[in-house]
Every structure is written in C-alpha cells, then in structure tokens.
Amino acid sequence: MEHFYAELPSGIKLHCAAEGAADAPLMLFIHGFPEFWYAWKSQLEEFGKDHRAVAFDLRGHNLSDKPEGVDAYRVKPLLQDLRQLIEHLQADRADKSCILVAHDWGGAIAWTFAAAYPQYVKKLVIINAPHTVPFARALASDPVQQEASHYMLLLRHPKAERVLEANDYERLLKMFSRTADGHCALSDEEIPLYRAAWSQPGALSCALNLYRASPLYPPTPEDPGAAALKLDPVALTVRVPTLVIWGEADTALGIVLLDGLEELVPDLRIERIPEGSHWVIHEQPQKVSAAIREFLAED
Numbered sequence: 001m002e003h004f005y006a007e008l009p010s011g012i013k014l015h016c017a018a019e020g021a022a023d024a025p026l027m028l029f030i031h032g033f034p035e036f037w038y039a040w041k042s043q044l045e046e047f048g049k050d051h052r053a054v055a056f057d058l059r060g061h062n063l064s065d066k067p068e069g070v071d072a073y074r075v076k077p078l079l080q081d082l083r084q085l086i087e088h089l090q091a092d093r094a095d096k097s098c099i100l101v102a103h104d105w106g107g108a109i110a111w112t113f114a115a116a117y118p119q120y121v122k123k124l125v126i127i128n129a130p131h132t133v134p135f136a137r138a139l140a141s142d143p144v145q146q147e148a149s150h151y152m153l154l155l156r157h158p159k160a161e162r163v164l165e166a167n168d169y170e171r172l173l174k175m176f177s178r179t180a181d182g183h184c185a186l187s188d189e190e191i192p193l194y195r196a197a198w199s200q201p202g203a204l205s206c207a208l209n210l211y212r213a214s215p216l217y218p219p220t221p222e223d224p225g226a227a228a229l230k231l232d233p234v235a236l237t238v239r240v241p242t243l244v245i246w247g248e249a250d251t252a253l254g255i256v257l258l259d260g261l262e263e264l265v266p267d268l269r270i271e272r273i274p275e276g277s278h279w280v281i282h283e284q285p286q287k288v289s290a291a292i293r294e295f296l297a298e299d
Contacts, residue, residue, distance in 0.1 A: 001044065006056070008084040010077075015063035016056040016085075019048025025099070025122075026089055029055040030082070032104020032129065033155075034172050034207055036062035036197045038190070039103065042285035043292070051099070054089060058106070060206025062197040073209040078109050079116060086120050097122040101292065103281055104129050105210055114238045124242040125292055128250050128278050130257040132216070133233050133264055138256055139218050139226035145254050146218045153218065155211040161204050169198050176279060180249040185279035233264060241267045243295040245288055247276025269295060 002018045017037045020027075027047050029040040037055040047053040057064040059081055060073065067077075090096045100121050102110035107129020114121045130138075138145035154160055164171050173194075176185040186194060198204055211217070219225040242265045248255055255272075262268050271291040276284050 006085055006088045008081065008088060010080060010084060012059055012067070012081060012084075013065045014056045014059065014081065014085055016054050017044065018052065018054040019044045020050070020052045022052060024050060024052040026086070027051040027053045027099040027101065028086065028089070029053070030100070030102035030106030030110055031055065031058065031061075032102075032106045033210060034175065034198065034204075035104070035194075038193060038197075039281060040101075043101065043281070043289055046289045047292075052089070056085065058109075060209065061203055062200055066200075066202040066206045068202070070209050070212045073206065073213040075109075075112060075213075079113050082109060082113050083117055083120060096120055099123050099125070099296065101125040101127070102129060103127040104278070108132070108214075108216075111238065112236070114240055114242070115236050118238075118240050121240045123296065124238065124240050125245065125295065126242065127245045127281055127288065128247055128253055130253055131238075131261060131264055132236055133231055134257050134260060135216055136226045136229050136231055138254070139216060140229075141227075142254075142256055145256060148252055148254060149218045151252070152211055152216075153220065155208055156217060160208050164204060164208075165198075169195055172198060176282075178251045179277040179279055179283060180247070180275050185277070185282035236264060238265045239267070241295075241298070243269045243271060243291065245271045245273065245280065245291050247278060247280030247283070248272055248274045249276060250278040250280075252278055 004016055005013045006016055007013050029043060031037060031039045036057045040055040044053045044055055060066045086096055086098055097120055100110050107126045111131050114124045139149060179185050215229055217225045219227045273280055273284055273287060281288050
C-alpha cells in the first residue's frame with residue numbers, strides 16, 4: 001500500500017492511502033466518524049485490483065492537517081477539499097470524474113458533493129449515511145429517529161472531548177459494539193490503530209467539530225435544531241447513478257431515512273443488508289464489495 005500527502009491549492013494537506021495502478025480509473029473512499037482511512041482497508045485491497053483505489057483522512061483526522069475552529073468544518077470547506085483532492089489525483093486527465101464511495105459522515109459530504117458537482121462523480125456509493133433532506137425531516141418530526149440521534153447533542157457539547165477521551169477512549173470504542181451481534185466491529189489488532197488516530201494532537205476536537213458545525217441535529221426545548229432548516233430539494237437532488245448500501249441493524253440511523261429517497265435520487269439502487277449494522281463495512285466487507293462490484297458492472 002502506498003501512502004502520500006496531497007497538497008491542495010487551499011493549503012490543506014490530506015493524508016492518503018492507495019492501492020492499484022496510477023493510471024487506473026480513480027475510486028475514492030471517504031470515511032465517517034470516528035474513523036480514518038483504515039476503515040476502507042478491505043475495499044482498497046479489493047478494488048485496487050482494477051482501480052486506483054484511494055482512501056484519505058478527512059481534514060482534522062489522523063494524519064491530515066487540522067485547521068482550528070468550528071468554521072473550518074462547515075460544508076463549504078469540506079466540499080472544497082473533496083473537489084481539490086479529485087482534481088489533484090486526476091491532474092493529468094481531461095475527465096475528472098471518479099467513483100465515489102462513502103460511509104457515515106463521509107456519506108453526508110458525498111451526497112452534497114454529488115448534487116453540487118456531478119461532473120466529478122461517475123457513480124456514487126453511499127453506505128449507511130442519510131441524504132440531507134430525509135435526515136432533516138426525520139430529525140424534525142420522527143420521535144424514533146430523534147431518540148436514536150440524541151447522541152449528537154453530546155458530541156456537540158463542550159464536554160465531549162473529556163467524556164470520549166476518558167478511560168483510553170472507552171466511549172468511542174463502545175460505539176463500535178453497536179453491531180448486529182453485539183461484538184465490537186474492530187478486531188483486537190485494530191483497536192490500538194484507532195486509539196493512535198484519536199490521539200493525534202487536536203484530532204478528536206476536529207472530528208467533533210463536524211457535529212458542532214452541522215445544522216443537522218435533534219431539536220431540544222431551547223434549540224429547534226434541524227426543524228429550523230429550510231432545504232431546497234431541487235438543489236440537493238443527486239443526478240448521478242447511485243447505490244445505497246444499508247445495514248438495517250443500524251441503531252443510530254433508521255431505515256425510515258430511505259423513505260422517499262428515489263424522489264431525490266432518480267437513478268437509485270438500494271442494497272439492504274438485514275444482518276449488517278452501522279458498521280457494515282467492518283462486519284460484511286465481502287458483501288459490501290460484491291454489491292459495489294455488481295453496481296460498477298452496470299452500464
């Protein structure tokens with residue numbers, strides 16, 4: 001596996017891990033919270049066979065640059081990172097479009113990116129990450145999803161770093177045990193790698209700033225949260241071929257978030273994995289890769 005830093009025109013440096021020939025079609029992977037590039041190790045190995053498979057650390061995470069402040073983690077700089085990274089990786093190609101694969105927070109970024117910059121996305125694969133419009137709707141009005149997303153309020157709170165760092169990141173590791181069978185989605189060998197990523201100076205605060213910068217969170221008596229949003233579904237419509245893979249045992253993101261998705265994504269396929277949780281890329285890597293393979297084979 002090749003590791004390198006992509007220096008973007010904005011001045012941000014993003015750490016990348018890649019497999020596959022440099023001249024092969026680009027397949028770019030975006031991780032979620034609280035992960036880093038390593039979440040995609042199985043997919044890098046699989047798709048590096050016939051693609052330039054690249055996974056990167058989002059700004060603020062692991063070995064990438066960590067700009068300070070909540071504003072640095074709002075949607076515009078995140079979209080700019082992704083656009084500039086694709087241009088950097090495709091510098092010698094006239095066609096800048098790539099296969100974009102994303103999970104969790106990475107999916108939130110990818111949904112918005114594909115709507116705003118469809119010329120950069122040949123095909124989109126989303127794994128357990130809700131589109132903005134149904135997520136905002138559910139956060140505003142669905143009591144079950146509001147309760148499932150209540151953890152987001154802790155992650156936005158000033159005490160979040162102290163709570164999550166306690167006992168060698170015990171609370172973060174417990175998140176990975178919300179699986180279909182109750183076992184931790186990370187192996188004993190992987191846990192130290194995750195602790196090392198979370199321990200990078202400033203990394204935990206930067207990751208939490210994704211939540212602090214986002215207007216998508218459950219309402220409270222003092223704050224309407226997502227209920228205050230007025231979204232334009234037309235501007236957020238995704239017009240590229242899209243595969244959504246959904247582990248249905250996800251305790252944080254309910255299957256209600258798939259309702260009406262076809263109205264926002266006209267060219268949509270949905271692959272449901274009943275025995276998969278939010279961490280389906282760890283639990284069922286072969287099944288996830290097989291679904292992506294089938295999708296890529298379609299004209």
